[in-house]
Amino acid sequence: MPTNAKWLNKVRWDEHGLVPVIAQEAASGDILMFAWMNREALARTAELGEAVYWSRSRKKLWHKGEESGHTQRVVEMRLDCDEDVVLLKIEQKGGIACHTGRHSCFYQRFNPEGEDWQAVDPVLQDPDTIYSAQKKSHE
Template sequence: MSLGWLEDVAWNKEGLIPAIAQEDRTGQVLMLAWMNREALETTVQSGYAVYWSRSRKRLWRKGEQSGHEQIIKAIHLDCDSDAVLLLVEQKGGMACHTGRHRCFFKRLEKGNWASVEPVLKSPDSIYNNSDE
């Protein structure tokens, strides 16, 4: 496959693009992460979500420690070409490193952020005291 499609992406000045992972089956937004060119290319080639860790300065395949992989069903580029939407099959039922199904578990209620989704599994038991 030609890689010319990567030239159509409007990377930010750090060479990154925000990537939204949405569950293909339910339509729920699971998480937001970042991709660089290599992460997006690897995601397309492998069929699994691969992101760029801004804190660790390296690629990370979602689920590499937890087993909660994201299988790519489709990839969309937004109208400004500066964000991607990954439609995924979420393995293991959890996308969030906090042990929840999705990262968007806090809802603004009466001026405070309330956790509105349960922890499905303790992060310590998922990661053995390391973050994904």
């Protein structure tokens, strides 16, 4: 899919050529994660029907689940009213979106009494087993 497609031009990219993206589980409405996309990532997402993000730390495209196997099938893509945030409604393969082995990356809740963040959602699978099993399958 060309990265100069008309629909991509409607997105208001930031000064780094990125747009924030929210991944929401289509069935439950749970917000699973936040990430970034560049034009190529958004075009690839539309083409593949699976989420492809831009890794700012690795400075490369990141097909969600390429290491863990926990891919995100895109049910619907939406653009907010300011045209500067993308919402992906997705089906999360394996029920785990977070690299910590949890369903959602938003697993910490603020505790005003302790004035701290508290993990409130369980680890569904040990991250070491997720990523070591994937490495073994690629060997």
